Every structure is written in structure tokens, then in C-alpha cells.
Amino acid sequence: MPLPFADRLNNVETSAIRELFKLLGKPGIISFAGGFPDSAMFDVEGIKEAANKALTEEAGGALQYGATEGYNPLREQLAAFMGSKGVTVAPDGLIVTTGSQQALDLLGKTMIDPGDKVIVEGPTFLATIQCFRLYGADLVSAPIDANGVDTDELEKLMAEHKPKFVYLIPTFGNPSGAMLSLERRKKVLALAVKYNTLVVEDDPYGDLYFNEAPPPSILSLSKDVPGSRELIxxxxxxxxxxxxxxxxxxxxxxxxxxxxATMCKQFSDAHTSTFAQATAAQYLKAGRMPATLAKVRKAYGERALAMGAALKRELGDAIEFTQPQGGLFFWARLTGAGGKTKDAGEFAKRAINQGVAFVPGAPFFAGEPDVSTFRLSFATADVGKIEEGVARLGKAL
Known part of the structure; x- marks a missing residue:
């Protein structure tokens, strides 16, 4: 007899990316599928030193239960970190979450009633689609281009649907890699005020720029738009x-x-690991983050350039893409030129047979999917692997 599961589970399914990983055990396969940072980039010595300091200087706090809002030394360091990026926030003006994924879940729990309209980008982060649908959201997809969400279309959708909130990844989005322009960031703030609508700015990639820094965060710019800070x-x-x-x-x-959100977090995990928080606090306090960021920006920037050049060389006019300026991803579209396939799902199957993996784009759309699109991550492969992997893609196409 089947178990009587909650009806809300009918609105979601397992992650297409997680399912794809089951196919990656084949020896010699080159994966552009994951959205992971490169473990070789981790500052192991710095993290080890921070963990040791946490255990030496604050063992009682690091190993004990803690406040749901977060470990105060970390909240202080995060407030300073955000201050370095133009955001004025007091330590008690933020809460620590178990990854930014939990922040999205808390937003779903606190904001979404079944049937509520929520506007997301098309495409957007797959886990966001799954999370918000789990709470019953009716997702509305706003189109994007290389400069991020189309704010003219966004305004039309806000006026028509009166959403509970708008969710954006404005800086080097996943999967699009797009960067919302300064002009459009200001327009988003104006729209938040005009329609009295919360805007959620998800920013896990904003520090991973390759050359020029991106425009200030939407939150940072809110100081210039009266009434907007309380809507971000x-x-x-x-x-x-x-x-x-x-x-x-x-x-x-x-x-x-x-x-x-803090009340809901109490029900789920009580608090984020205090040991992890104390380690992160000591790491930030030690001042190692700027050097770490410089290292990963250089490595990822080189890999992004290598992938862009290889895609042009090996796939030519059979695909189109915008060279990313930061983040971890290429977002590409099959054109069908020369009689080549336009179906990214079919292309993905052929690619696996050639020993290379990527993620078809369809699952990243909350609305009508563009089945010609796909996502490639350059983060975990060195330049040699990137060139070999893209050459295999050329054979698969």
C-alpha cells in the first residue's frame, strides 16, 4: 500500500542535474555538468588555521548550540564583508543560513501561499524552481538577455500578475552567466517601490569576476532609491x-x-553549525579572503577564455553564446546551422557517448523551455581538459 505523501510533492520532481550525475561514473568522462567550485582552489591551509583558532580561542562557542540567527562573531565579520562591497548593515541586520539554499527555503516558507505568483528569470536556478513550487508558488518567467532580466518585460509581468515577490540572480547568474546592467539594477529598485513588491537578490557568484568588477549589488544601490531598502x-x-x-x-x-525566517529556521535545523560558523569567522578575521578571491578569479577567468575559444573553434556557428565575465557558467544555444541538431537533450546523449557531460537547458525554465539551450561549467576542469572536452562536443554535434 503506497504511503500517503503530501500533495505538495506532486508539484516537484528530482533534480535533473542530480540525476545526470548517475551517468558520470564512466571512466575518462569529462564533466562540464556540475556547478561546483574547483576543490583545488580551496585554501586548505587557511581553513585549517581558522578551524584550529576556533577550537583554541572559542571552543565553548564553536562546539555548543548557538543562536538561530547566527554566531555573533561571524555576523560581525559578514557585516564588515558586506560593508567592503558598499552595503551598510549591522550584525543583527542579517541571519546566518545553512548555505544560501536554506535562505531560499526560508523565503518559500515565510512568503509563499499555494497559488501565489512569484516571478523568476527564464532561465533560473533549478533548485529555486523546485523549492518555490514545493510551497505551491505559481511561477512566472521573465525573459533575460546578456544584460540580465528585461526590465521592460518585468514591469509588464509585475503589473499583470502582482507577484508575492521577484527572484533574481543579477550577477553572473546560474545558469545564464548574465550580468544585470547598472541601468537595469536601478530600474528593478524603482519597480520594487512602484509596485510595493519584495525583490530577492541571490548573489552567490558576485565576487567571481574576471576583469572589471560588476556593478554594485541591488542591495547596495538601494540607498539611492528612497523606500527600496525595505523591499530587498x-x-x-x-x-x-x-x-x-x-x-x-x-x-x-x-x-x-x-x-x-528565524522562527522557521528554528523548526528546521535550530542553527547553522556553530563550528562551521566559527571557522568562517576566524577565516574572515584573518584577512585571507582577498588573496583567495584573486586566485580563483585568475583561474576561472583563464578557463572561461579557453572554453569560449574552444567552443568557437570546435562548434562554430552551430551554437551561439555570450562570453561570461564572471561566475562559473556558459549558457549556449544550438542554432541548427549546417543541419546540426537543435535539441540539447539529444546532444547531451551523444555527448555522453563521446565521454563528455553537460546539462540541457530545459529544466532551468519555469515556463515554456527553450530546448535548444544548455549549460556548461568550466570551473572544475583545467585548460587541457576543457579543450579536450569541447573537442568531444564537436564530435558529438
Missing amino acids: AHCGSMSKVLSPGLRVGWMIAPAELLAK
């Missing part, structure tokens, strides 16, 4: 720049939302 929730993460294994993220939001 900003989610940050240490996962892509320090270590995903620490599971340290944070959320800055209006006080009322933080209070509700």
Missing part, C-alpha cells in the same frame, strides 16, 4: 568562494522578514 532581500554564500562544505550563507532582509 539579499542572499549571500561562502560556498563558491571559500568552501561549499562549510554550508555558510546569509540573508539580509527587512527586520520583519528576518524574524519570521
Whole structure:
């Protein structure tokens, strides 16, 4: 007899990316599928030193239960970290979450009733689609281009659907790699005020720029748009720049939302690991983050350039893409030129047979999917592997 599972599970399915990983055990396969940082980039010595200091200087706090809102020394360091990026926030103006993924779950729990409209980018982070649908959201997809979400179309959708909130990854988005322009960031803030609508800024990749720094965060720019600060929730993460294994993220939001999110977090995990928080706090306090960021920016920038050049060389006009300026991803579209396939799902199967993996783009769309699109990550392969992997893609096409 089947178990009587909750009806809300009918709205979601397992991650297409996680399912794809089951196919990657084939010897010699080159994977562009994951959204992981390169473990070779982790500052192991710095993290080890920070963990030792946490155990030496604050063992009682690091190994004990802690406040749901977060370990205060880490909240102080995160407030300073955000201050270096133009955001004025007090330590009690943010909560620490178990990765930024938990922040999204808390937003779903606190904000979404079944049937509520929520606007997301098309395409957007797959886990966000799954999370918000789990809570019953009716997702509305806003189109994007190389400069991020189309704010003219976004306004039309906000006026028509009156969403509970708008969710954006404005800086080097997953999967798009797009960077929202300064002009459009300001327009987003104006729209938040005009329609009195919360905007969620998810920013796990903003520090991973290759050359020029991106425009200031939407949260940072809110100081220039009266009334907008109380309509912005900003989610940050240490996962892509320090270590995903620490599971340290944070959320800055209006006080009322933080209070509700903290209450819901009490029900789920009581608090993020205090040992991980104390380690992260010591790491930030030691001042090692700038050097770590410089190292990963250089490595990822070189890999992104190598992948862009290889894609042009090996696939030519059979695909189109915009060269990313940061982050971890290429977002490409099959054109069908020369009679080549336009179906990214079929292309993915052929690619696996050639010993290379990527993620078809369809699952990243909350609305009508573009089945010609696909995502490639350059983060975990060195230049040689990238060139070999893209050559295999050329054979698969």
C-alpha cells in the first residue's frame, strides 16, 4: 500500500542535474555538468588555521548550540564583508543560513501561499524552481538577455500578475552567466517601490569576476532609491568562494522578514553549525579572503577564455553564446546551422557517448523551455581538459 505523501510533492520532481550525475561514473568522462567550485582552489591551509583558532580561542562557542540567527562573531565579520562591497548593515541586520539554499527555503516558507505568483528569470536556478513550487508558488518567467532580466518585460509581468515577490540572480547568474546592467539594477529598485513588491537578490557568484568588477549589488544601490531598502532581500554564500562544505550563507532582509525566517529556521535545523560558523569567522578575521578571491578569479577567468575559444573553434556557428565575465557558467544555444541538431537533450546523449557531460537547458525554465539551450561549467576542469572536452562536443554535434 503506497504511503500517503503530501500533495505538495506532486508539484516537484528530482533534480535533473542530480540525476545526470548517475551517468558520470564512466571512466575518462569529462564533466562540464556540475556547478561546483574547483576543490583545488580551496585554501586548505587557511581553513585549517581558522578551524584550529576556533577550537583554541572559542571552543565553548564553536562546539555548543548557538543562536538561530547566527554566531555573533561571524555576523560581525559578514557585516564588515558586506560593508567592503558598499552595503551598510549591522550584525543583527542579517541571519546566518545553512548555505544560501536554506535562505531560499526560508523565503518559500515565510512568503509563499499555494497559488501565489512569484516571478523568476527564464532561465533560473533549478533548485529555486523546485523549492518555490514545493510551497505551491505559481511561477512566472521573465525573459533575460546578456544584460540580465528585461526590465521592460518585468514591469509588464509585475503589473499583470502582482507577484508575492521577484527572484533574481543579477550577477553572473546560474545558469545564464548574465550580468544585470547598472541601468537595469536601478530600474528593478524603482519597480520594487512602484509596485510595493519584495525583490530577492541571490548573489552567490558576485565576487567571481574576471576583469572589471560588476556593478554594485541591488542591495547596495538601494540607498539611492528612497523606500527600496525595505523591499530587498539579499542572499549571500561562502560556498563558491571559500568552501561549499562549510554550508555558510546569509540573508539580509527587512527586520520583519528576518524574524519570521528565524522562527522557521528554528523548526528546521535550530542553527547553522556553530563550528562551521566559527571557522568562517576566524577565516574572515584573518584577512585571507582577498588573496583567495584573486586566485580563483585568475583561474576561472583563464578557463572561461579557453572554453569560449574552444567552443568557437570546435562548434562554430552551430551554437551561439555570450562570453561570461564572471561566475562559473556558459549558457549556449544550438542554432541548427549546417543541419546540426537543435535539441540539447539529444546532444547531451551523444555527448555522453563521446565521454563528455553537460546539462540541457530545459529544466532551468519555469515556463515554456527553450530546448535548444544548455549549460556548461568550466570551473572544475583545467585548460587541457576543457579543450579536450569541447573537442568531444564537436564530435558529438
